[in-house]
Amino acid sequence: MKEITQDLLNSFRSPAFPGSFFLSFEGIEGAGKSTQIIRLKTHLENKNFRVLVLREPGGTPFGEKMRQAILETKTEITPLAEAHLFAASRAQLLSEVVLKELAVPNTVIICDRYIDSSLVYQGHSRGLGVAEVLNIHNAFPLNLVPHLTFYLRIGVETSEKRQKMRNAPKDYFEAKGVEFYKKLVVGYDLVAELFPNRILKLDAEVNLDEMTMRITEVVDNLISHSRSDDTTNDEM
Numbered sequence: 001m002k003e004i005t006q007d008l009l010n011s012f013r014s015p016a017f018p019g020s021f022f023l024s025f026e027g028i029e030g031a032g033k034s035t036q037i038i039r040l041k042t043h044l045e046n047k048n049f050r051v052l053v054l055r056e057p058g059g060t061p062f063g064e065k066m067r068q069a070i071l072e073t074k075t076e077i078t079p080l081a082e083a084h085l086f087a088a089s090r091a092q093l094l095s096e097v098v099l100k101e102l103a104v105p106n107t108v109i110i111c112d113r114y115i116d117s118s119l120v121y122q123g124h125s126r127g128l129g130v131a132e133v134l135n136i137h138n139a140f141p142l143n144l145v146p147h148l149t150f151y152l153r154i155g156v157e158t159s160e161k162r163q164k165m166r167n168a169p170k171d172y173f174e175a176k177g178v179e180f181y182k183k184l185v186v187g188y189d190l191v192a193e194l195f196p197n198r199i200l201k202l203d204a205e206v207n208l209d210e211m212t213m214r215i216t217e218v219v220d221n222l223i224s225h226s227r228s229d230d231t232t233n234d235e236m
């Protein structure tokens with residue numbers, strides 16, 4: 001298996017567009033990603049940001065077609081094929097949407113799952129190797145990562161409980177069972193350690209409002225710090 005070197009990790013950077021932010025949410029099914037994203041969107045819109053929520057895979061006409069194909073397939077896709085499919089959708093999303101929209105000042109792009117999902121699902125859980133998936137992404141613009149990633153951490157029991165509450169039909173991933181979910185949690189913990197400056201691991205077993213408070217506090221801090229950095233640069 002390939003090695004994860006510091007050089008490889010260092011090749012992943014956030015895009016530099018003054019006044020705009022790129023965020024992502026990660027975590028297993030039921031962690032609260034969709035719910036918190038809607039709340040964060042409202043919070044940021046009230047602060048006069050233009051907010052775009054994107055989902056992965058998807059977010060472009062090509063990506064949405066691929067999403068359907070992946071989620072509805074009745075036959076097994078190999079982990080390598082799966083990793084490349086997700087990366088293809090992501091490359092299209094970056095060029096077609098993310099880079100263009102972030103260039104508009106005061107924009108926040110929030111991704112419901114991003115690169116870390118590939119690292120965890122295909123890299124760790126399906127056994128392709130995290131290094132292999134990082135290598136697939138080691139070319140511009142796939143090596144652009146969010147400024148900040150919220151990893152909403154819950155255990156498998158909570159995931160099951162919340163999925164039952166939601167009552168949605170089981171899809172490709174959800175049908176995989178408890179052992180698969182346990183492996184995902186371990187994978188997320190590992191990946192969070194690889195990117196300690198970007199990935200913020202939050203205990204998402206807490207209630208919805210407490211979760212929202214923690215997230216908005218961190219985002220508000222990120223925004224005010226970047227504004228004070230801009231002022232410092234202006235003075236130089």
Ligand SMILES: Nc1ncnc2c1ncn2[C@@H]1O[C@H](COP(=O)(O)OP(=O)(O)O)[C@@H](O)[C@H]1O
Pocket residue numbers: 027028029030031032033034035036162163165166204205206207208211
């Ligand atoms: N912190 C929480 N406490 C209790 N229920 C929650 C919490 N976060 C989410 N839920 C509920 O769990 C279900 C799944 O949440 P959702 O936001 O769709 O998760 P995800 O998008 O991560 O799969 C929803 O019914 C939601 O209301």
Ligand SMILES: [Mg+2]
Pocket residue numbers: 033034035112
């Ligand atoms: Mg969701």
